Amino acid sequence: MIPTPYLLFLGDAPDQLATKVAQGIKDWRPDHAIGQLRLPTCKADLGLTDMTLAEAKAAGAKTLVIGVANRGGVISPAWKEILIAAIEAGFDIASGLHNLLRHEADLVACSMAHGTSLHDVRVPGIDYPIANGVKRTGKRVLAVGTDCSVGKMYTGLAIDAEMQKRGMKSTFRATGQTGILITGQGIPLDAVIADFMAGAVEYVSPDNDPDHWDVIEGQGSLFHASYSGVTMALIHGGQPDAIILAHEPTRKHMRGLPSYTLPTLEALRDMCLPIAQVVNPACKIVGISVNTASMSEDEARAYLSELEARMGMPAVDPFRDNAERLVDALEAL
Amino acid sequence: MIPTPYLLFLGDAPDQLATKVAQGIKDWRPDHAIGQLRLPTCKADLGLTDMTLAEAKAAGAKTLVIGVANRGGVISPAWKEILIAAIEAGFDIASGLHNLLRHEADLVACSMAHGTSLHDVRVPGIDYPIANGVKRTGKRVLAVGTDCSVGKMYTGLAIDAEMQKRGMKSTFRATGQTGILITGQGIPLDAVIADFMAGAVEYVSPDNDPDHWDVIEGQGSLFHASYSGVTMALIHGGQPDAIILAHEPTRKHMRGLPSYTLPTLEALRDMCLPIAQVVNPACKIVGISVNTASMSEDEARAYLSELEARMGMPAVDPFRDNAERLVDALEAL
Numbered sequence: 001m002i003p004t005p006y007l008l009f010l011g012d013a014p015d016q017l018a019t020k021v022a023q024g025i026k027d028w029r030p031d032h033a034i035g036q037l038r039l040p041t042c043k044a045d046l047g048l049t050d051m052t053l054a055e056a057k058a059a060g061a062k063t064l065v066i067g068v069a070n071r072g073g074v075i076s077p078a079w080k081e082i083l084i085a086a087i088e089a090g091f092d093i094a095s096g097l098h099n100l101l102r103h104e105a106d107l108v109a110c111s112m113a114h115g116t117s118l119h120d121v122r123v124p125g126i127d128y129p130i131a132n133g134v135k136r137t138g139k140r141v142l143a144v145g146t147d148c149s150v151g152k153m154y155t156g157l158a159i160d161a162e163m164q165k166r167g168m169k170s171t172f173r174a175t176g177q178t179g180i181l182i183t184g185q186g187i188p189l190d191a192v193i194a195d196f197m198a199g200a201v202e203y204v205s206p207d208n209d210p211d212h213w214d215v216i217e218g219q220g221s222l223f224h225a226s227y228s229g230v231t232m233a234l235i236h237g238g239q240p241d242a243i244i245l246a247h248e249p250t251r252k253h254m255r256g257l258p259s260y261t262l263p264t265l266e267a268l269r270d271m272c273l274p275i276a277q278v279v280n281p282a283c284k285i286v287g288i289s290v291n292t293a294s295m296s297e298d299e300a301r302a303y304l305s306e307l308e309a310r311m312g313m314p315a316v317d318p319f320r321d322n323a324e325r326l327v328d329a330l331e332a333l
Numbered sequence: 334m335i336p337t338p339y340l341l342f343l344g345d346a347p348d349q350l351a352t353k354v355a356q357g358i359k360d361w362r363p364d365h366a367i368g369q370l371r372l373p374t375c376k377a378d379l380g381l382t383d384m385t386l387a388e389a390k391a392a393g394a395k396t397l398v399i400g401v402a403n404r405g406g407v408i409s410p411a412w413k414e415i416l417i418a419a420i421e422a423g424f425d426i427a428s429g430l431h432n433l434l435r436h437e438a439d440l441v442a443c444s445m446a447h448g449t450s451l452h453d454v455r456v457p458g459i460d461y462p463i464a465n466g467v468k469r470t471g472k473r474v475l476a477v478g479t480d481c482s483v484g485k486m487y488t489g490l491a492i493d494a495e496m497q498k499r500g501m502k503s504t505f506r507a508t509g510q511t512g513i514l515i516t517g518q519g520i521p522l523d524a525v526i527a528d529f530m531a532g533a534v535e536y537v538s539p540d541n542d543p544d545h546w547d548v549i550e551g552q553g554s555l556f557h558a559s560y561s562g563v564t565m566a567l568i569h570g571g572q573p574d575a576i577i578l579a580h581e582p583t584r585k586h587m588r589g590l591p592s593y594t595l596p597t598l599e600a601l602r603d604m605c606l607p608i609a610q611v612v613n614p615a616c617k618i619v620g621i622s623v624n625t626a627s628m629s630e631d632e633a634r635a636y637l638s639e640l641e642a643r644m645g646m647p648a649v650d651p652f653r654d655n656a657e658r659l660v661d662a663l664e665a666l
Contacts, residue, residue, distance in 0.1 A: 131559040198562060226569075228569045
């Protein structure tokens with residue numbers, strides 16, 4: 001668990017896109033985002049108050065989050081001075097970079113000397129159990145995609161936000177690096193050892209109140225040759241009561257696999273449901289979340305309404321609109 | 334790759350069953366099994382020539398394989414003296430135990446001093462790539478089970494042996510610890526990091542001659558809540574042209590999951606084929622391998638013949654009989 005609130009470190013970000021992680025934290029957990037810290041060459045701006053380490057400390061920030069990705073995912077020498085100063089000021093550091101904080105000897109020595117923690121969210125912090133498949137109490141919803149990066153995390157965060165707004169009991173369960181940084185906890189599922197994947201998902205979504213929803217962050221795709229095993233473990237460890245299909249209709253081929261076209265939503269539905277029913281016979285597919293960012297407003301509306309008629313369930317873009325109709329469908333379960 | 338042939342170390346095995354790994358090597362790669370080395374308290378006997386380290390060395394043995402599992406999978410102090418002496422005599426050591434050779438400081442120091450290698454087949458020796466899903470040349474067959482431990486490795490080894498007997502080009506591709514020790518190479522799939530599982534399977538089964546068969550060792554089950562992700566990665570990384578369904582008909586529940594009954598072979602067929610066809614649209618299910626060890630001869634014959642009629646494909650027990658009819662079906666593809 002990463003102590004909150006955060007000071008978001010934007011470093012020397014060359015553009016706004018490089019600060020996607022920080023943006024996600026600001027969008028979805030604004031209470032976690034006390035301020036931003038930028039180097040003089042930084043080209044990004046989240047619109048948060050610019051703070052020095054001392055100002056952020058005084059405002060209650062507990063962790064400096066590296067909210068910027070640079071080429072190669074490495075820890076830039078330009079950042080080191082700030083990171084060291086942050087540790088000396090008593091901050092934890094959290095990072096989702098490939099280059100681990102714990103492999104930087106100077107950061108490790110400094111954090112040990114000051115009794116602070118380095119949170120590398122890219123690697124598992126604990127040994128997860130082997131899944132036992134025992135039915136857990138509480139309700140669970142999972143987004144399952146036709147492809148990777150079609151908006152599954154966004155869909156989950158939007159559903160959780162809508163549930164919170166309605167006063168429902170819900171928790172977003174992060175299963176990837178960005179999700180972990182946004183919420184402060186979770187499992188880096190793609191970095192877990194094969195035998196323990198489903199167990200990690202059981203771990204992150206334990207027994208809960210009967211009327212509580214775990215909104216489990218989706219990963220990969222059953223149709224993605226590289227990552228389908230991760231998706232499988234997520235479904236079998238997650239025991240979802242409800243599945244949201246997630247899709248990006250303009251994509252030409254599976255992400256990173258030029259020789260693979262995307263499956264239809266019907267094919268995904270037909271493969272996905274029997275798999276989910278292995279661990280939860282009552283599981284239902286209740287809606288479709290479509291990322292229509294590459295479509296005009298008119299195209300998007302026409303596509304969603306055609307899809308809804310074809311599939312017989314709500315089809316929405318939670319970014320263009322909101323997740324109200326998906327949550328309606330979940331409440332109706 | 335583990336240098337062969339082997340001297341099989343049976344240690345202080347309390348019974349024959351404890352030497353299952355050594356037995357597998359002797360059964361399936363008799364040319365690899367030059368002799369056995371037993372401590373005075375050993376209760377097992379593979380029927381191989383008992384050899385001292387010096388005798389095995391003179392006979393050409395290159396690696397001492399720990400062919401015995403003791404309680405907890407640890408490296409017994411009683412074995413240390415022999416292991417050290419073996420390294421000093423120039424042997425590599427190979428082990429599938431949970432307790433890794435590389436974590437024993439005295440073994441590491443000794444092997445470094447003598448320029449020999451320690452092979453821990455339980456952990457990956459290299460960094461596998463992320464799967465690219467590109468169609469590879471050559472043919473591939475994979476056993477997919479209704480449950481774990483229903484005879485998938487045995488089925489694969491029997492198919493490979495039958496193909497060799499017929500002069501066909503084939504290679505058994507080990508994906509588990511025992512398979513790796515038997516054949517001297519392979520991937521410990523259940524110990525690979527999630528993102529690289531399918532890539533590891535692609536790595537272990539590369540392009541080959543168009544008439545060459547890779548017989549890929551199956552793992553887990555699509556219906557096993559703990560390990561289904563591993564099976565999924567095996568299918569998508571393996572790109573099988575042919576699938577053999579594997580089953581144990583007397584089992585009361587899924588292995589280790591008392592609340593889960595086994596799926597029917599029909600359910601397995603229906604889930605398995607669309608998954609395989611994501612990466613290989615031409616994939617076919619060509620036969621069924623049944624472990625009838627818990628049935629009488631009459632029961633087994635009746636069961637196999639009923640199953641064959643019901644499923645419309647050869648149903649055989651390769652242990653009770655042989656893999657001839659499975660290989661007939663593969664040749665007919």
